[in-house]
Amino acid sequence: xxxxxxxxxxxxxxxELMKELGYTRPTLYRYLKxxxxxxxxxxxxxxxxxxGPRVVEMDYLSRRSDPLIAAATPHLERxxxxxxCTALVVRWYGEKMLCVASIASVVNPVSTLIASGLNVPxxxxxxxxxxxxxxxxxxxxxxxxxASSGVVSTLVSGLNGPNNVAxxxxxxxxxxxxxxxxxxxxxASxQAVSTLISSIAxxxxxxxxxxxxxxxxxxxxxxxxxxxASNQQVSTVATGQSxxxxxxxxxxxxxxxxxxxxxxxxxxxxxxxxxxxxxxxETDSGVHRYSVDAIEAAPLPASAAxxxxxxxxx
Numbered sequence: 001x002x003x004x005x006x007x008x009x010x011x012x013x014x015x016e017l018m019k020e021l022g023y024t025r026p027t028l029y030r031y032l033k034x035x036x037x038x039x040x041x042x043x044x045x046x047x048x049x050x051x052g053p054r055v056v057e058m059d060y061l062s063r064r065s066d067p068l069i070a071a072a073t074p075h076l077e078r079x080x081x082x083x084x085c086t087a088l089v090v091r092w093y094g095e096k097m098l099c100v101a102s103i104a105s106v107v108n109p110v111s112t113l114i115a116s117g118l119n120v121p122x123x124x125x126x127x128x129x130x131x132x133x134x135x136x137x138x139x140x141x142x143x144x145x146x147a148s149s150g151v152v153s154t155l156v157s158g159l160n161g162p163n164n165v166a167x168x169x170x171x172x173x174x175x176x177x178x179x180x181x182x183x184x185x186x187x188a189s190x191q192a193v194s195t196l197i198s199s200i201a202x203x204x205x206x207x208x209x210x211x212x213x214x215x216x217x218x219x220x221x222x223x224x225x226x227x228x229a230s231n232q233q234v235s236t237v238a239t240g241q242s243x244x245x246x247x248x249x250x251x252x253x254x255x256x257x258x259x260x261x262x263x264x265x266x267x268x269x270x271x272x273x274x275x276x277x278x279x280x281x282e283t284d285s286g287v288h289r290y291s292v293d294a295i296e297a298a299p300l301p302a303s304a305a306x307x308x309x310x311x312x313x314x
Contacts, residue, residue: 047253
């Protein structure tokens, strides 16, 4: 079972494991319980399972006791001291080349590009030449650090709380002029500034796709918007949505049908909550706040212990 957990597929649901391995439900649950109790797997969001902390511990112990690493460490130290590099020790593992140890020449590879002159920089973007564009929020400006000279220049001034920047293939700079409730564009060929979108309720976050469409967050409405380059129209991509969960026993889950085990992190957060209360849930896209709309009996057999919870993104 442990061999199924890979970089491409790090999590599995009980139903997926049963289908892949051909186990009956009682057999699979018995194996999962044994692996969970010993720390080799752990429950994750949505009633799924991932490799557990015991695997990390065994990796640490393996590296501490590996004679290859012990013999190679002095050579890694010598190589990394003599050359600007990361020295590696690798070994064959099946059909894979596995790195088992490494030492880098530079302990802290972070260097300071701009030491002064900025005031709460909030958002940067890098162009193909290595130049850096910065939203200098409190100084109300968009600035550029030129890689070839290390010089910082001001592209746009007189803004009001710019907080994000994006760049297209021709070097034009797009940015949120947050407190002016607008998204603007600095055109590289003319150095002129134009307003693309106005009357935005506190724009935050800015992404440009390959077609020139702009995606941004409108904080006051808790929504994600899209500005279409083809017609200059703004549409809503996503907003607060309702979602229902059915909470069942330890080994019952069907994430596609919103059925989750009471042991799942989401269920643990929701259990004992009352309608009207709020809860923070961690999803693949980050931590989000939900409000509990209702708790009611699900249309399942009376023998099933069920706690359905409906939530709405705050």
